Amino acid sequence: MKKKLLSVLLTATTIASLVTGCGNKSGSADTGASTSAGGQSGEVEKITVYVPTSGKTDDMEAVMAKVNEISIEQIGVEVEFKAYEFGQWFQQYSLFLSGTEDIDILANYGGYLNAVSQGACYDITDLIQEYGQDIISMEGDYLKSGEIDGHQYAVPIYASYSWTMGMIYRQDIVDELGLTEQAASATSLEDWEPILAAVKEAYPDMTPYALNNGTTASNFKYGPWDDLGNFYGVLMDPTSSTEVVDLFETEEYSHLCSVMHDWYEKGYCDKDIQTQTDSFTVLTRNDAAFCTLGQADFNTAFYQSTTCNKQMGVTLFGDQVARTYNNVCYTIMSNSKHAEAAMKFMNLWFSNKEIGTLISYGIEGTHYVLDENGMGAYPEGVDSQSTTYHLGSTLSNINRILWESENPDYPELLVDNNTNCQKSTALGFSFDTSAVTNELTQLDNVCNKYQAGLETGTLDPETYLPEFIQALKDAGLEKVIAEKQAQLDAFLAQ
Template structure:
């Protein structure tokens, strides 16, 4: 899944939309104007329609060409053309809020975690159960029932997860050329504290290089550690104390969180982290690609190393930190939902069904046009065509984790050809959260959450990027959270979790 989502990006959006008011009601079973009663696909049985898919990602010169090639397939199968509407990641929250609160047609939209909970509470996404039965049979075949169960809110499915890595662990990636230059043995790294001598060496000997960058534009330095060591239960405001238990606690009061932010503060004061990390949009990938960065604490999964190397165009070394874990939040991090703004939910579901079953269609969206943007190498792998590379390709988005069934996608030549078999094993061998399948409904405490979001915006990024002294500011942060009502939110989340556990014999 997203970009597969970062803490700050997810939580900061909550306030704006919670105050935006309730969305409009919708009846997914209502007839669509101009739609014929026949449900069979095929030209002549369905009225023409344009399906708009809204997603975030980098600009692509040949996006319209890919759109046209996809439309050739969808015209034949569901008499619909495809409109790919890309939004810059930095503008994603603001623009999608306007889209979903207005009347603009949106047939499929990338959603997940806090944004997903908010959109369901605001009635901006349609329940999909009946649409899945009528037009999503292939989705039901490829997604296990427990995966779909994790997308339910009050017993109904509101979005479909992309089929990708449903588990995650944290890892550290560092430039191999600099490790070799200073004879640094990355295999000695077992914990975050073991990074200090590595970062110190780079800081001392490479003054133009930032030793440690952020994993995402809005993701703090330690974001991937937080999201892979706790079940954050959707929004981080109340997390599981232990993965194998069902007790909800305040993450920001745990000893583990305090230790993490003290580590980051130490790095910040030593100059290992950029002084503007809390406000800058530059990521570690940006820095390494520009030859001014060294390392990053990233999210682990099969293929992560090769894929990141491809993005930065340099060799990296990877050290895993901890075992992979699966939670509802992992599953729901990246999904596609059908908004109430859709003019034809049935056709949107038909298209979503194809994204989970049609190999040619998903490879167009993932990799572009064969012969122009990629060529096949052997039976399973692909590579750039002669004369094409990452710097001049017209379509090189590399976001297959975002849409539909990634397991139908080709593997890049730098990846293991058996990557998807590895991914399946990685998912199966992960530690499963005791709350797997639980989805939290924030509606009963939306007033408190709005106030909490203000507090989070004031403290969290500064603490998790090292800019704020935890000795002074962590007590202030927790006092402000309590004043904003976090105890009430945690009690509500615990209540819902207990009810879910009792209903599901957990």
């Protein structure tokens, strides 16, 4: 069954293969208006796709010529890509939504709901049924992440939708200290206390516990709950409950804060953890940190081992649960004059591995070669700095070649995980914050004062957690929770 599912999904590439890569300037490929016949109608329509990127696009025109050979023949659509460096992209994003640019397909990074609220997105409910069957087959229930009020506005990337909180740690160190089984069987933060103590004693110059992302963002961002878009009202038991509750008043949150404070007092965390600037990856590469809490799934150990250049392990706290994911998704713009053609191309992008590979890595023999395992690598004498094309892919892609640094089993594992995982009762729900904008601003101000200190252990929860809870209530948290509950109830009643 697993192989059957994989064979189906490997014919449907995720559009995420586009979204990483570019230089300091915007790159585009305009292949000109096509007059040759293509597709079933014999007419060729031209569309434009806007994407952010952090790689190289010097040879975009040559790559798009190859893409269009396939696209024109199969669906009668010619495509032009315009790629912007990420910083420039976010500066220009409001302009993209304004409708003044000639955009047919737009990549959205965290701005999808705002784009819909501005009327910038085409309602593709009917189009995807007619021209997006490969997308529907691949995404299944996860396509709901691009729905609002029963209308489809976006296609989310095919990603690892299910995850939980996990402890990410140096596998080589626990092996050396004879703690391999103890780490693998740890199911709670308390189980990690003796391991941290052993690491502190054996490696006095190493910080036993560090923040994952090197900022003051929530240390518990990837908790086992479903945050429904933000922390202000969550589902604590997302697979069976639909009751929105205050996370910060739960026993679970209080317990996490207490454990972190205990670790801080015992010296398992750096005294400056609240202002830590280096990421866990950087610290680990420099032998300066042992473990961290973070988002964890089937591929975390492999990915962390690759990025940290160390042998890494991961212990999951609880079951992996799939939640709404629309942080990265693709929309057809409401002012598109070629919406049908755009939908056809999005579907082809999902279903044609050659196109997926071309867009992500360029032309074989020129921009990449295949190694003995059939995985992509730069040609001899070429690297990420000298290549003339590499949009790259650090996002989930299963219908393209894999790059040499990736897990060779990733496609099969991803499909299996997404197919067999538990799902939140709120999968597909997106919270409309327009009715509580002022309250959210005030709540953010309160969190900026208390949350990082409590979650890094620098503030004593016995003293400061009650203050935090009351300040949140004074800022309007109960109103936000009530609004979120009402919207969730309406969503579930559809």
